[in-house]
Amino acid sequence: MKTKLYHLSHIDLDGYGCQYLTSQAYENINCYNANYGPEVTARLKEIVDDIVSDGSNKDSIILVTDLNLTQKEANWIEKEALNLGVGLQLLDHHVTGEKTAVNHTWYHLDVAHCGTWLTYEWLQNKYEFDNTNELRMLVDTINSVDMWHSNSELFEYGKVMMSMISGAREINRTMFASHDMQYKLTLIENAKEIFSHENAHIELDDNIHKLKKEFFTIDKNDTKDNLVASYMVSMMTAERDRFTITYNGYKGMLGYLVGNASIIGNAFLVANPDYNFYMDINFRGGFSLRGNDTLDVSEMAAVVGNGGGHRNASGGKVDGYSDSFVYEDIRDFVQKYIDSKS
Numbered sequence: 001m002k003t004k005l006y007h008l009s010h011i012d013l014d015g016y017g018c019q020y021l022t023s024q025a026y027e028n029i030n031c032y033n034a035n036y037g038p039e040v041t042a043r044l045k046e047i048v049d050d051i052v053s054d055g056s057n058k059d060s061i062i063l064v065t066d067l068n069l070t071q072k073e074a075n076w077i078e079k080e081a082l083n084l085g086v087g088l089q090l091l092d093h094h095v096t097g098e099k100t101a102v103n104h105t106w107y108h109l110d111v112a113h114c115g116t117w118l119t120y121e122w123l124q125n126k127y128e129f130d131n132t133n134e135l136r137m138l139v140d141t142i143n144s145v146d147m148w149h150s151n152s153e154l155f156e157y158g159k160v161m162m163s164m165i166s167g168a169r170e171i172n173r174t175m176f177a178s179h180d181m182q183y184k185l186t187l188i189e190n191a192k193e194i195f196s197h198e199n200a201h202i203e204l205d206d207n208i209h210k211l212k213k214e215f216f217t218i219d220k221n222d223t224k225d226n227l228v229a230s231y232m233v234s235m236m237t238a239e240r241d242r243f244t245i246t247y248n249g250y251k252g253m254l255g256y257l258v259g260n261a262s263i264i265g266n267a268f269l270v271a272n273p274d275y276n277f278y279m280d281i282n283f284r285g286g287f288s289l290r291g292n293d294t295l296d297v298s299e300m301a302a303v304v305g306n307g308g309g310h311r312n313a314s315g316g317k318v319d320g321y322s323d324s325f326v327y328e329d330i331r332d333f334v335q336k337y338i339d340s341k342s
Helices: 013-025 038-054 071-084 095-101 115-127 136-146 155-166 177-192 200-216 224-238 261-271 297-305 327-341
Strands: 004-009 029-033 060-065 087-092 107-109 244-247 250-256 277-281 286-291 313-317
Touching (some): 004 013, 004 038, 013 029, 013 115, 013 136, 029 177, 038 071, 060 115, 071 087, 136 177, 200 224, 244 327, 250 261, 250 327, 261 286, 277 327, 297 313
Parallel strands (some): 004 029, 004 060
Antiparallel strands (some): 286 313
Protein backbone atom coordinates (compact mmCIF):
# COMPACT_ATOMS: atom_id res chain seq x y z
CA MET A 1 0.00 0.00 0.00
CA LYS A 2 1.21 3.51 -0.81
CA THR A 3 -0.15 4.93 2.44
CA LYS A 4 2.55 5.67 5.03
CA LEU A 5 1.69 4.18 8.42
CA TYR A 6 3.11 5.38 11.73
CA HIS A 7 2.19 2.56 14.10
CA LEU A 8 2.53 2.79 17.88
CA SER A 9 1.79 -0.37 19.86
CA HIS A 10 2.33 -2.04 23.22
CA ILE A 11 5.40 -4.10 24.19
CA ASP A 12 3.77 -7.49 24.78
CA LEU A 13 2.74 -10.32 22.43
CA ASP A 14 -0.52 -8.58 21.58
CA GLY A 15 1.22 -5.30 20.82
CA TYR A 16 3.77 -6.91 18.52
CA GLY A 17 1.04 -9.08 17.02
CA CYS A 18 -0.65 -5.88 15.83
CA GLN A 19 2.58 -4.75 14.19
CA TYR A 20 3.18 -8.15 12.65
CA LEU A 21 -0.12 -7.72 10.81
CA THR A 22 0.42 -4.13 9.68
CA SER A 23 3.94 -5.02 8.52
CA GLN A 24 2.32 -7.59 6.23
CA ALA A 25 -0.12 -5.02 4.88
CA TYR A 26 2.03 -1.89 4.51
CA GLU A 27 5.23 -1.46 2.54
CA ASN A 28 5.85 2.01 3.99
CA ILE A 29 5.65 1.75 7.77
CA ASN A 30 7.38 3.13 10.85
CA CYS A 31 6.82 1.16 14.05
CA TYR A 32 7.12 2.45 17.61
CA ASN A 33 6.55 0.69 20.91
CA ALA A 34 5.71 1.90 24.40
CA ASN A 35 4.72 0.68 27.79
CA TYR A 36 2.04 2.57 29.68
CA GLY A 37 2.70 5.92 31.32
CA PRO A 38 4.97 8.73 30.10
CA GLU A 39 6.54 6.57 27.39
CA VAL A 40 3.29 6.76 25.42
CA THR A 41 3.50 10.56 25.36
CA ALA A 42 7.17 10.40 24.37
CA ARG A 43 6.46 8.05 21.44
CA LEU A 44 3.52 10.11 20.21
CA LYS A 45 5.79 13.16 20.11
CA GLU A 46 8.42 11.09 18.29
CA ILE A 47 5.83 10.12 15.66
CA VAL A 48 4.81 13.75 15.11
CA ASP A 49 8.46 14.79 14.78
CA ASP A 50 9.07 11.99 12.27
CA ILE A 51 6.06 12.98 10.16
CA VAL A 52 7.32 16.56 10.04
CA SER A 53 10.84 15.38 9.23
CA ASP A 54 9.64 12.94 6.56
CA GLY A 55 7.34 15.49 4.96
CA SER A 56 5.00 12.55 4.32
CA ASN A 57 1.70 14.09 5.37
CA LYS A 58 -0.23 13.04 2.27
CA ASP A 59 -2.03 9.71 2.72
CA SER A 60 -0.32 9.11 6.09
CA ILE A 61 -2.03 7.48 9.06
CA ILE A 62 -1.14 7.43 12.74
CA LEU A 63 -2.28 4.10 14.19
CA VAL A 64 -2.23 3.31 17.91
CA THR A 65 -2.97 -0.27 18.99
CA ASP A 66 -3.22 -2.15 22.28
CA LEU A 67 -2.70 1.06 24.25
CA ASN A 68 -5.26 3.32 25.87
CA LEU A 69 -4.68 7.07 25.87
CA THR A 70 -5.48 9.57 28.57
CA GLN A 71 -7.81 12.41 27.65
CA LYS A 72 -4.84 14.77 27.58
CA GLU A 73 -2.87 12.50 25.22
CA ALA A 74 -5.90 12.01 22.97
CA ASN A 75 -6.60 15.73 22.73
CA TRP A 76 -2.95 16.44 21.91
CA ILE A 77 -2.51 13.82 19.20
CA GLU A 78 -5.89 14.72 17.64
CA LYS A 79 -4.83 18.35 17.39
CA GLU A 80 -1.44 17.40 15.93
CA ALA A 81 -3.00 15.03 13.38
CA LEU A 82 -5.39 17.75 12.23
CA ASN A 83 -2.57 20.27 11.91
CA LEU A 84 -0.48 17.78 9.92
CA GLY A 85 -3.36 16.64 7.76
CA VAL A 86 -2.86 12.94 8.56
CA GLY A 87 -5.32 10.20 9.46
CA LEU A 88 -5.69 8.97 13.04
CA GLN A 89 -6.97 5.63 14.32
CA LEU A 90 -6.80 3.90 17.71
CA LEU A 91 -7.73 0.25 18.26
CA ASP A 92 -7.80 -0.90 21.87
CA HIS A 93 -9.53 -3.22 24.30
CA HIS A 94 -8.56 -1.86 27.72
CA VAL A 95 -11.55 -0.70 29.72
CA THR A 96 -9.40 2.07 31.25
CA GLY A 97 -9.74 3.92 27.95
CA GLU A 98 -13.53 4.06 28.09
CA LYS A 99 -13.82 7.68 29.26
CA THR A 100 -11.45 8.87 26.54
CA ALA A 101 -13.04 6.74 23.81
CA VAL A 102 -16.48 8.32 24.10
CA ASN A 103 -15.02 11.73 23.22
CA HIS A 104 -13.24 10.78 19.99
CA THR A 105 -14.64 9.13 16.86
CA TRP A 106 -11.20 7.74 15.90
CA TYR A 107 -10.86 5.95 19.25
CA HIS A 108 -12.26 2.43 18.70
CA LEU A 109 -12.70 0.52 21.94
CA ASP A 110 -13.80 -3.12 22.03
CA VAL A 111 -13.21 -4.82 25.38
CA ALA A 112 -14.22 -8.24 24.00
CA HIS A 113 -11.21 -8.71 21.70
CA CYS A 114 -7.45 -8.16 21.89
CA GLY A 115 -5.54 -5.55 19.92
CA THR A 116 -4.30 -8.05 17.34
CA TRP A 117 -7.88 -9.18 16.63
CA LEU A 118 -9.02 -5.56 16.28
CA THR A 119 -6.11 -4.73 13.98
CA TYR A 120 -6.89 -7.76 11.80
CA GLU A 121 -10.56 -6.74 11.57
CA TRP A 122 -9.58 -3.14 10.72
CA LEU A 123 -7.20 -4.24 7.99
CA GLN A 124 -9.76 -6.61 6.51
CA ASN A 125 -12.49 -3.98 6.46
CA LYS A 126 -10.23 -1.23 5.14
CA TYR A 127 -8.05 -3.12 2.66
CA GLU A 128 -9.55 -6.61 2.19
CA PHE A 129 -6.50 -7.91 3.99
CA ASP A 130 -5.66 -11.64 4.16
CA ASN A 131 -8.45 -12.88 1.88
CA THR A 132 -7.18 -16.45 2.26
CA ASN A 133 -7.41 -16.30 6.07
CA GLU A 134 -3.80 -17.47 6.30
CA LEU A 135 -3.27 -15.38 9.44
CA ARG A 136 -6.59 -16.19 11.13
CA MET A 137 -5.14 -18.85 13.44
CA LEU A 138 -2.33 -16.55 14.56
CA VAL A 139 -4.86 -13.85 15.41
CA ASP A 140 -7.12 -16.28 17.27
CA THR A 141 -4.16 -17.69 19.20
CA ILE A 142 -3.02 -14.28 20.41
CA ASN A 143 -6.63 -13.37 21.23
CA SER A 144 -7.07 -16.56 23.26
CA VAL A 145 -4.14 -15.85 25.56
CA ASP A 146 -4.41 -12.06 25.76
CA MET A 147 -8.11 -12.29 26.68
CA TRP A 148 -7.29 -15.39 28.78
CA HIS A 149 -9.72 -17.81 27.16
CA SER A 150 -8.22 -20.80 28.95
CA ASN A 151 -10.74 -23.23 27.44
CA SER A 152 -9.59 -22.47 23.90
CA GLU A 153 -7.57 -25.18 22.15
CA LEU A 154 -5.15 -22.43 21.10
CA PHE A 155 -4.59 -21.17 24.65
CA GLU A 156 -1.50 -23.26 25.50
CA TYR A 157 0.24 -22.29 22.29
CA GLY A 158 -0.58 -18.66 23.00
CA LYS A 159 0.95 -18.97 26.47
CA VAL A 160 4.23 -20.19 25.01
CA MET A 161 4.22 -17.37 22.45
CA MET A 162 3.56 -14.84 25.19
CA SER A 163 6.50 -16.15 27.21
CA MET A 164 8.68 -16.18 24.09
CA ILE A 165 8.08 -12.48 23.44
CA SER A 166 8.34 -11.36 27.08
CA GLY A 167 11.67 -13.18 27.31
CA ALA A 168 13.07 -11.68 24.10
CA ARG A 169 15.19 -9.05 25.84
CA GLU A 170 18.51 -9.54 24.10
CA ILE A 171 18.26 -6.28 22.09
CA ASN A 172 17.77 -3.03 23.97
CA ARG A 173 14.79 -1.27 22.38
CA THR A 174 15.83 2.21 23.56
CA MET A 175 19.08 1.98 21.58
CA PHE A 176 17.94 -0.26 18.73
CA ALA A 177 14.16 0.04 18.44
CA SER A 178 13.83 -1.19 14.86
CA HIS A 179 16.15 -4.17 15.42
CA ASP A 180 14.29 -5.13 18.60
CA MET A 181 10.95 -5.01 16.83
CA GLN A 182 12.24 -7.02 13.86
CA TYR A 183 13.59 -9.64 16.28
CA LYS A 184 10.18 -10.08 17.90
CA LEU A 185 8.29 -10.09 14.61
CA THR A 186 10.69 -12.76 13.32
CA LEU A 187 9.99 -14.90 16.38
CA ILE A 188 6.23 -14.54 15.75
CA GLU A 189 6.70 -15.46 12.09
CA ASN A 190 8.68 -18.58 13.00
CA ALA A 191 6.17 -19.56 15.68
CA LYS A 192 3.37 -19.28 13.11
CA GLU A 193 4.97 -22.08 11.08
CA ILE A 194 4.54 -24.62 13.92
CA PHE A 195 0.78 -24.17 14.53
CA SER A 196 -0.33 -27.24 12.62
CA HIS A 197 2.12 -29.66 14.29
CA GLU A 198 1.03 -32.19 16.89
CA ASN A 199 1.72 -30.90 20.41
CA ALA A 200 2.74 -27.62 18.81
CA HIS A 201 2.98 -25.75 22.13
CA ILE A 202 5.57 -28.24 23.42
CA GLU A 203 7.52 -28.13 20.16
CA LEU A 204 7.63 -24.34 20.24
CA ASP A 205 8.69 -24.35 23.87
CA ASP A 206 11.50 -26.78 23.01
CA ASN A 207 12.63 -24.63 20.09
CA ILE A 208 12.61 -21.07 21.44
CA HIS A 209 16.34 -21.15 22.23
CA LYS A 210 17.07 -22.42 18.72
CA LEU A 211 14.85 -19.79 17.09
CA LYS A 212 16.62 -17.05 19.00
CA LYS A 213 20.05 -18.35 18.00
CA GLU A 214 18.99 -18.49 14.35
CA PHE A 215 18.11 -14.79 14.42
CA PHE A 216 21.47 -13.77 15.88
CA THR A 217 23.64 -16.07 13.75
CA ILE A 218 25.66 -14.06 11.24
CA ASP A 219 28.38 -16.40 9.99
CA LYS A 220 28.59 -19.58 12.04
CA ASN A 221 26.97 -21.23 15.03
CA ASP A 222 28.20 -20.44 18.53
CA THR A 223 26.82 -20.13 22.04
CA LYS A 224 23.82 -17.83 22.31
CA ASP A 225 25.76 -15.36 24.48
CA ASN A 226 28.53 -15.12 21.90
CA LEU A 227 26.07 -14.79 19.02
CA VAL A 228 24.20 -11.99 20.78
CA ALA A 229 27.48 -10.26 21.61
CA SER A 230 28.62 -10.41 17.98
CA TYR A 231 25.26 -9.12 16.78
CA MET A 232 25.24 -6.26 19.29
CA VAL A 233 28.83 -5.31 18.53
CA SER A 234 28.09 -5.20 14.81
CA MET A 235 25.18 -2.81 15.45
CA MET A 236 27.19 -0.67 17.85
CA THR A 237 30.10 -0.48 15.46
CA ALA A 238 27.87 0.48 12.55
CA GLU A 239 26.48 3.43 14.56
CA ARG A 240 29.43 4.02 16.87
CA ASP A 241 29.53 7.80 16.38
CA ARG A 242 26.01 7.96 17.81
CA PHE A 243 27.13 6.11 20.95
CA THR A 244 30.47 7.82 21.55
CA ILE A 245 31.30 9.64 24.79
CA THR A 246 34.63 10.95 26.10
CA TYR A 247 36.48 11.12 29.41
CA ASN A 248 39.61 13.27 29.75
CA GLY A 249 40.41 12.85 26.07
CA TYR A 250 39.72 9.09 26.09
CA LYS A 251 37.04 7.75 23.76
CA GLY A 252 34.30 5.45 24.97
CA MET A 253 31.12 3.67 23.93
CA LEU A 254 27.97 4.23 26.02
CA GLY A 255 25.41 1.44 26.19
CA TYR A 256 22.06 1.65 27.95
CA LEU A 257 20.70 -1.46 29.67
CA VAL A 258 22.65 -3.69 27.29
CA GLY A 259 23.84 -6.07 30.01
CA ASN A 260 26.60 -8.69 29.72
CA ALA A 261 29.21 -5.93 30.01
CA SER A 262 32.09 -8.40 30.26
CA ILE A 263 31.16 -10.19 27.03
CA ILE A 264 29.70 -7.37 24.94
CA GLY A 265 31.95 -4.61 26.30
CA ASN A 266 35.15 -6.53 25.73
CA ALA A 267 33.98 -7.69 22.30
CA PHE A 268 33.28 -4.09 21.29
CA LEU A 269 36.72 -2.94 22.44
CA VAL A 270 38.40 -5.75 20.50
CA ALA A 271 36.46 -4.82 17.36
CA ASN A 272 37.13 -1.10 17.90
CA PRO A 273 40.70 -0.78 19.26
CA ASP A 274 40.65 3.01 18.90
CA TYR A 275 38.15 3.12 21.79
CA ASN A 276 39.50 3.15 25.34
CA PHE A 277 36.49 2.15 27.41
CA TYR A 278 32.98 0.73 27.28
CA MET A 279 30.30 1.97 29.67
CA ASP A 280 26.86 0.45 30.20
CA ILE A 281 24.39 2.38 32.37
CA ASN A 282 21.04 1.25 33.78
CA PHE A 283 17.84 3.19 34.47
CA ARG A 284 18.92 3.91 38.06
CA GLY A 285 22.28 5.37 37.04
CA GLY A 286 24.37 2.37 38.00
CA PHE A 287 27.09 1.68 35.45
CA SER A 288 29.67 -0.92 34.47
CA LEU A 289 32.99 -0.05 32.84
CA ARG A 290 35.30 -2.21 30.75
CA GLY A 291 38.74 -1.25 29.47
CA ASN A 292 41.49 -2.52 27.19
CA ASP A 293 44.65 -1.51 29.07
CA THR A 294 44.67 1.97 27.53
CA LEU A 295 42.78 3.53 30.46
CA ASP A 296 42.49 2.55 34.12
CA VAL A 297 38.70 2.35 34.35
CA SER A 298 38.85 1.83 38.13
CA GLU A 299 40.21 5.37 38.38
CA MET A 300 37.50 6.62 36.04
CA ALA A 301 34.84 4.85 38.11
CA ALA A 302 36.13 6.49 41.29
CA VAL A 303 36.14 9.96 39.74
CA VAL A 304 32.85 9.72 37.90
CA GLY A 305 30.73 7.51 40.13
CA ASN A 306 32.35 7.03 43.55
CA GLY A 307 33.04 3.49 42.42
CA GLY A 308 36.01 1.32 41.64
CA GLY A 309 37.11 -2.19 40.85
CA HIS A 310 39.84 -3.46 38.56
CA ARG A 311 41.93 -1.72 35.93
CA ASN A 312 39.83 -3.17 33.08
CA ALA A 313 36.55 -3.92 34.90
CA SER A 314 34.89 -1.47 37.28
CA GLY A 315 31.60 0.16 38.15
CA GLY A 316 29.87 2.98 40.00
CA LYS A 317 26.77 5.17 40.01
CA VAL A 318 25.85 8.51 38.48
CA ASP A 319 24.32 10.68 41.20
CA GLY A 320 21.08 12.39 40.27
CA TYR A 321 20.79 10.37 37.09
CA SER A 322 17.88 11.43 34.85
CA ASP A 323 16.48 8.55 32.82
CA SER A 324 14.80 8.93 29.46
CA PHE A 325 13.02 6.94 26.75
CA VAL A 326 15.30 8.61 24.19
CA TYR A 327 18.87 7.32 23.96
CA GLU A 328 20.33 10.66 22.82
CA ASP A 329 18.99 12.32 25.99
CA ILE A 330 20.70 9.65 28.10
CA ARG A 331 24.00 10.04 26.25
CA ASP A 332 23.95 13.83 26.55
CA PHE A 333 23.16 13.67 30.27
CA VAL A 334 25.98 11.20 30.95
CA GLN A 335 28.48 13.23 28.91
CA LYS A 336 27.65 16.43 30.79
CA TYR A 337 27.92 14.57 34.09
CA ILE A 338 31.33 13.11 33.17
CA ASP A 339 32.54 16.55 32.06
CA SER A 340 31.45 18.05 35.40
CA LYS A 341 33.45 15.44 37.31
CA SER A 342 36.63 15.27 35.24
